[in-house]
Amino acid sequence: MTSIAFDRELDARGLKCPMPLLRARKTVGELAIGQVLRVVSTDRGSIKDFQGWADVAKAIELLGQDTEQGPETLYVHYVKRLA
Amino acid sequence: MDIGKASGSEWSIQESRDRLNRAEDFFVLDVRNRDEFDAWRLEGRAVPPTLNVPYFEMLEEGGEDDFVDSVVAYAGKALLPRLPSDLPILAVCAKGDTSAFVAEGLRRMGFEAFNLRGGMQAWGEHYEVRSVVSEPDLSVQQVSRPARGCLSYVVASGDEAVVVDPLRHVDRYIDLCGQEELGITAVIDTHAHADHLSGGLELASRAGSPYFLHPYDAVHPIDLVPARIRFRHLADGDRIAVGTTALEVLHIPGHTLGNIALLLAGRYLLAGDSIFIDSISRPDLGGRAEAWSRLHYESLGRLLELPDDVLVLPGHFSRAGEAGDDGAFRASLGSLRQRNEGLRMAAEPAETFSAYIQASLPDFPERYVDIKRVNAGLLEVDEDRAIELELGKNLCAMAAAAAREDARSEGRLA
Numbered sequence: 001m002t003s004i005a006f007d008r009e010l011d012a013r014g015l016k017c018p019m020p021l022l023r024a025r026k027t028v029g030e031l032a033i034g035q036v037l038r039v040v041s042t043d044r045g046s047i048k049d050f051q052g053w054a055d056v057a058k059a060i061e062l063l064g065q066d067t068e069q070g071p072e073t074l075y076v077h078y079v080k081r082l083a
Numbered sequence: 084m085d086i087g088k089a090s091g092s093e094w095s096i097q098e099s100r101d102r103l104n105r106a107e108d109f110f111v112l113d114v115r116n117r118d119e120f121d122a123w124r125l126e127g128r129a130v131p132p133t134l135n136v137p138y139f140e141m142l143e144e145g146g147e148d149d150f151v152d153s154v155v156a157y158a159g160k161a162l163l164p165r166l167p168s169d170l171p172i173l174a175v176c177a178k179g180d181t182s183a184f185v186a187e188g189l190r191r192m193g194f195e196a197f198n199l200r201g202g203m204q205a206w207g208e209h210y211e212v213r214s215v216v217s218e219p220d221l222s223v224q225q226v227s228r229p230a231r232g233c234l235s236y237v238v239a240s241g242d243e244a245v246v247v248d249p250l251r252h253v254d255r256y257i258d259l260c261g262q263e264e265l266g267i268t269a270v271i272d273t274h275a276h277a278d279h280l281s282g283g284l285e286l287a288s289r290a291g292s293p294y295f296l297h298p299y300d301a302v303h304p305i306d307l308v309p310a311r312i313r314f315r316h317l318a319d320g321d322r323i324a325v326g327t328t329a330l331e332v333l334h335i336p337g338h339t340l341g342n343i344a345l346l347l348a349g350r351y352l353l354a355g356d357s358i359f360i361d362s363i364s365r366p367d368l369g370g371r372a373e374a375w376s377r378l379h380y381e382s383l384g385r386l387l388e389l390p391d392d393v394l395v396l397p398g399h400f401s402r403a404g405e406a407g408d409d410g411a412f413r414a415s416l417g418s419l420r421q422r423n424e425g426l427r428m429a430a431e432p433a434e435t436f437s438a439y440i441q442a443s444l445p446d447f448p449e450r451y452v453d454i455k456r457v458n459a460g461l462l463e464v465d466e467d468r469a470i471e472l473e474l475g476k477n478l479c480a481m482a483a484a485a486a487r488e489d490a491r492s493e494g495r496l497a
Contacts, residue, residue, distance in 0.1 A: 016180040018138055018150050026147045044467045045119075045177045052116045053139035073467060 103127025122475035154188025240326020273355025275300035278477035300341030304369035310459035337379025363425030383429035391417030
């Protein structure tokens with residue numbers, strides 16, 4: 001389990017693609033530069049999608065990702081606003 | 084959220100397949116990430132021209148709340164010269180949600196655009212049934228899962244059915260046998276599969292019938308630990324009755340140690356993973372390519388002794404073009420002796436065959452070790468992991484890698 005400090009959390013559980021990314025993008029824009037958003041999703045595809053998004057998006061960095069086993073598998077992403 | 088879900092603005096998998104098989108022209112805009120796009124594609128007898136643009140690239144073009152706005156902005160800026168104005172465009176994604184927005188955006192721009200309902204997940208779960216043997220008291224139906232290139236069989240005589248190599252969505256077989264009022268009397272796996280999750284145990288348990296496997300395949304070849312499953316032992320020469328006829332077990336070690344083929348009524352060879360249409364199975368998935376190549380050579384030699392008019396019904400295909408006009412995969416042994424490269428090599432001296440195998444082995448997919456663990460009852464997986472393990476086409480054939488290379492050079496894959 002990754003322990004990355006974060007400033008805000010986005011609950012994207014149950015949201016279908018592309019909503020987790022769409023909401024994450026909007027929420028990161030509301031953070032101060034240097035702050036970190038933690039996104040919790042139930043969409044398995046979000047792992048690769050957040051990686052791909054981080055590659056093309058300007059001004060964000062994907063600090064880490066986690067998979068948490070439970071009654072429902074959770075996919076967690078840490079996104080930092082760079083600029 | 085229901086954008087593009089209206090009837091008429093989306094195509095089902097079956098509808099898309101029908102259009103491909105009729106060679107109707109359309110264009111695919113696939114918005115999945117590159118890894119998933121590389122792993123597998125919607126395909127039929129024709130392969131449509133395709134452009135891969137991951138949806139998160141479109142996301143970077145404005146539209147904070149409405150993804151359709153982003154699609155329109157991105158397409159206007161970067162896609163217009165790359166999209167055909169005179170062809171229908173099918174938008175494709177992983178589950179059919181994001182692509183609905185993409186199709187909506189394209190329609191707003193004046194394109195004739197449709198969404199692939201259920202996306203590639205539905206494609207992965209799509210099955211097709213074709214009759215390959217139809218006699219007064221004997222029928223064989225080929226149940227294919229085209230996304231994975233897997234073929235399974237329902238052999239029926241009288242009111243009895245034996246299911247061979249069932250894939251994991253076992254409802255398909257239960258429904259099929261139910262519709263035709265067939266009772267499933269046996270379920271057989273021709274070997275412990277490495278490329279896909281077997282439906283054998285579950286189907287047998289739900290049908291209340293025995294599950295058959297050769298005992299040599301009840302040891303995980305990499306872990307060297309015994310399987311934790313209940314099964315009845317198959318041996319060379321066994322006959323599994325079905326109605327008025329029977330399936331004869333031919334033990335043909337090579338692809339696996341417990342690999343079998345089934346000779347039905349003396350003239351139909353359910354070949355499992357031995358002889359395919361374009362190719363032969365690979366002998367290296369147990370991690371002992373050299374030793375198993377020799378077994379494979381002897382086993383293929385045994386199958387080559389069967390008469391020319393024996394109809395081969397394979398366990399896999401690598402490309403849709405291997406099928407006949409009716410979409411079914413089958414060929415006489417006589418015709419395969421001529422056109423199947425691996426089979427021609429199996430008729431050469433043993434050293435030549437071994438050299439051919441060593442020179443043309445495809446990559447060993449790492450996840451195959453876990454798939455065999457699941458099939459042996461040594462590992463449990465949830466649906467997400469099952470989908471992940473089964474992503475993409477099988478790589479059980481010697482020619483599969485070569486076929487992928489061809490596809491790549493033709494620009495059909497990214």
